[in-house]
Amino acid sequence: MPKSLILVVLLTISLASMAQRPDTLLLENLLRSRPDLFRKILGHPQKNQVQILYTQIDRDRNNVPHFKSYSYNLDDLHYFFPASTVKLPTVIFALEKLNELKINGLTRTSTMITGADFTKQTRVEKDSTSASGSPSLGHYIKKILLVSDNDAYNRLYEWVGRAEINKRLRQHGLTTSRILNRYAVKDTEETSRHTNPVSFYDGQKLLYSQPGQFDPQNYPLNLSNTLMGRAYMDSSDRLVNRPFNMANKNAFSLTDQQRVMKKLLFPEAFPANERFNLAADDYKLIYTYMSKLPTESDYPHYDPVEYRPLYAKFLFYGADKERAPQRGMRIFNKYGDSYGFIIDNAYIVDFENGVEFMLSAVVQSNEDGVYNDDRYEYKEVCYPFMKNLGQLIYDYELKRKKEFLPDLSRFKIQY
Numbered sequence: 001m002p003k004s005l006i007l008v009v010l011l012t013i014s015l016a017s018m019a020q021r022p023d024t025l026l027l028e029n030l031l032r033s034r035p036d037l038f039r040k041i042l043g044h045p046q047k048n049q050v051q052i053l054y055t056q057i058d059r060d061r062n063n064v065p066h067f068k069s070y071s072y073n074l075d076d077l078h079y080f081f082p083a084s085t086v087k088l089p090t091v092i093f094a095l096e097k098l099n100e101l102k103i104n105g106l107t108r109t110s111t112m113i114t115g116a117d118f119t120k121q122t123r124v125e126k127d128s129t130s131a132s133g134s135p136s137l138g139h140y141i142k143k144i145l146l147v148s149d150n151d152a153y154n155r156l157y158e159w160v161g162r163a164e165i166n167k168r169l170r171q172h173g174l175t176t177s178r179i180l181n182r183y184a185v186k187d188t189e190e191t192s193r194h195t196n197p198v199s200f201y202d203g204q205k206l207l208y209s210q211p212g213q214f215d216p217q218n219y220p221l222n223l224s225n226t227l228m229g230r231a232y233m234d235s236s237d238r239l240v241n242r243p244f245n246m247a248n249k250n251a252f253s254l255t256d257q258q259r260v261m262k263k264l265l266f267p268e269a270f271p272a273n274e275r276f277n278l279a280a281d282d283y284k285l286i287y288t289y290m291s292k293l294p295t296e297s298d299y300p301h302y303d304p305v306e307y308r309p310l311y312a313k314f315l316f317y318g319a320d321k322e323r324a325p326q327r328g329m330r331i332f333n334k335y336g337d338s339y340g341f342i343i344d345n346a347y348i349v350d351f352e353n354g355v356e357f358m359l360s361a362v363v364q365s366n367e368d369g370v371y372n373d374d375r376y377e378y379k380e381v382c383y384p385f386m387k388n389l390g391q392l393i394y395d396y397e398l399k400r401k402k403e404f405l406p407d408l409s410r411f412k413i414q415y
Helices: 002-022 025-032 033-043 083-101 139-146 150-159 162-169 254-265 280-291 378-399
Strands: 051-059 065-072 111-114 198-202 205-210 229-234 327-337 342-350 357-365
Touching: 025 033, 025 051, 025 065, 025 378, 033 378, 051 254, 051 378, 083 139, 083 150, 083 162, 083 254, 083 280, 083 327, 111 150, 139 280, 150 162, 205 357, 229 327, 254 280, 254 327, 254 342, 254 357, 280 327, 342 378, 357 378
Parallel strands: none
Antiparallel strands: 051 065, 051 357, 111 198, 198 205, 327 342, 342 357
């Protein structure tokens, strides 16, 4: 190949690569425009582990969405603990698996019985929070999306299986993520690889039975920042004076989180072979419970004191106990909080003003540098940052000119 042609090819590749990278100036300028709100974070972005990904959505005359992304301190290989945000792809993969089985009579409302055939595993045969009193795939999904229920996530993790979850991550182009563990059951390296047997019933009739599974594979990622802090509390609540090692934990980069959200909310923007294998009523189920407030739910029913209306809406509301939901607004999101990290992956819609945008962010505060001690500055640092960031971008979007106003009727849900 002539040298001139090689240079043209390399330049084309370079320009294409640059075009795919999010703009890094807009967000920093917006943050710096409000030093009263963001000065401390801007002064210590690495200390507070801040990463932000903001995506504008512009519709064409046919209402087809077009995206433009902006980032701040984004690094897909700089590790942060993703906490409950990994539950959203697990929900999607559970529905995909169900659809691909194509078993007559097997639906997400079928009774789902979880067995146990390995150490530390637990059985589930009843669910008092469901209208029927029986566990089901659909009811677990509701609990995950409403209040990020850990047990419900664990049951879906066991149903899909660790190997298949990670296979599907790769199939959907989520290359800087992995899902290796259950939550809140102190999974070990060994127990996380073993998943429970699962059976589905219609009354007494067995529809499908899946034996327990074992995943021998590892899912290495070339991550930095997996050793954190100066010490941690071990499983026996003893202080260990060395950095906390997160090298073998779940990982879910902000870029991958927002890609999941885009494909989920705007499947029409992707080629058919890149979309999730979900039916129309699957999308409706997810949209409904991603945006529904815990106080709007009958089954399951939640205590409004413990699960206040804005319990799960960190961006824009910041877990504010006193704030009422803004009229005309809905937030479709999946949040996470653990080890001092607050993460939120959201699509924010104001139906009255025709505003829509995507915003994903992570922030951490752990002043004492000790992990697993439940001493984090969520209220003082993380919640205010998330609230202020969401409102900053919302105010910017209110003023942003659009050639075509969006038709948002698909997201107006009767709750």
